[in-house]
Amino acid sequence: MSARIYQRPKNAMQSGKAGTSDWLLEFEASEAKRADPLMGWAGSGDTQQQVVLSFESQEDAQAYAQRYGIEAHVIPTPPRKLKLQSYADNFR
Template sequence: MRAIIHKPSKTAMQSGRNGNVSRGNVWVLSFPRSEGARPDSLMGWQSSSDTARQVRMRFPSKEAAIAYAEAHGIDFDVREPTSRKVKPRAYADNFAFNRKGAWTH
């Protein structure tokens, strides 16, 4: 089974661009699901015999996560984080005379 080393994105409840404040400042080594989940016969909850999926290890850097995986003989894939491209806009641009688009107010 191959592990995945990735940097998690911010949650939907977080805003701003400072990555050190959000969850996105650590790298995570986790294992994907190897078998499908099935409903438990008694309670109906999702259950699985795959215990490796419960393992999530956090590392301060990508190099530390890779070093740990190589030292313990774990096959891994590294998924680089993607950055968001932001176009700076001002509130006054909504009322500009050279605005392209229909007025909605």
């Protein structure tokens, strides 16, 4: 059972940063999804994909994974790049 630990990025469509400080532990898929023959929806028997755990810090998430024997790898948070410009720069 493997998982990844990461921080959710800020939504590009909104200016708020709610929920971006939490660290998430998300399990990786253990089996491929397949199409249901009747409805055509994609699904699998893997219920671990539905579990997403939220933690206050990266260390808490790693400690949880270590405590329960989950092989987890950390995806580092990319640095935020701000493009500061004035309104007048739109008309240059």
